[in-house]
Amino acid sequence: MTNIPPAHETVEHPPEFDPRDFRNALGHFGTGVTVITTVDSAGQFYGVTVSSFNSVSLTPPLVLWSQVRTVPSHQAFIDSEYFVVNILASDQKEISNCFARPSENKFQDISYHLSEQGIPVLNNTLAHFICKKERDVDGGDHLIFIGRVISYAYSTDDQVTPLFFWKGKYHSAADHQE
Numbered sequence: 484m485t486n487i488p489p490a491h492e493t494v495e496h497p498p499e500f501d502p503r504d505f506r507n508a509l510g511h512f513g514t515g516v517t518v519i520t521t522v523d524s525a526g527q528f529y530g531v532t533v534s535s536f537n538s539v540s541l542t543p544p545l546v547l548w549s550q551v552r553t554v555p556s557h558q559a560f561i562d563s564e565y566f567v568v569n570i571l572a573s574d575q576k577e578i579s580n581c582f583a584r585p586s587e588n589k590f591q592d593i594s595y596h597l598s599e600q601g602i603p604v605l606n607n608t609l610a611h612f613i614c615k616k617e618r619d620v621d622g623g624d625h626l627i628f629i630g631r632v633i634s635y636a637y638s639t640d641d642q643v644t645p646l647f648f649w650k651g652k653y654h655s656a657a658d659h660q661e
């Protein structure tokens with residue numbers, strides 16, 4: 484194999500990562516933005532902005548996301564049997580910001596309806612997936628939640644585009660120029 488220099492400048496980092504720089508490196512992987520919601524046994528709602536959502540399996544229908552263990556809502560997601568993944572549209576940046584910081588009443592100004600399980604499902608998103616928690620898996624300083632999708636819905640309007648997150652900032656979708 485010929486030794487071809489990379490087209491873009493990159494610097495190889497040592498194995499003892501600086502966590503903040505490591506996060507910057509990971510941020511080069513652009514993602515969509517979701518809000519994961521649930522409800523506890525007392526009827527209190529929880530919602531967190533999450534970019535670690537991903538598909539796992541089609542049959543059975545499995546998805547995953549991971550949550551840092553230190554945030555206030557973490558115990559509620561450990562305890563609850565169900566969660567809902569809400570995929571944000573490009574005009575829902577304020578919703579993403581709202582669910583990305585701790586607050587007593589995140590749902591105050593949010594438009595939503597309730598799933599059969601009593602979990603808030605955000606309105607006007609690109610799609611949502613109602614999930615029964617299958618298991619949680621140790622993921623270092625995060626916990627990985629794997630859910631089995633029990634129902635889902637998505638927008639059929641091509642004008643509704645996703646909210647993107649890349650290198651710590653929000654972006655909108657643009658068609659790739661051939």
Ligand SMILES: Cc1cc2nc3c(=O)[nH]c(=O)nc-3n(C[C@H](O)[C@H](O)[C@H](O)COP(=O)(O)O)c2cc1C
Pocket residue numbers: 516530531532533534535536549550551554555556557579582583584585586648
């Ligand atoms: C775009 C974006 C993506 C995020 N992705 C995640 C994630 O995948 N996992 C996570 O634990 N926190 C993630 N966060 C941070 C949480 O949204 C944040 O810690 C939130 O305050 C947790 O809610 P709580 O304080 O009510 O527990 C993300 C934040 C933003 C803005």
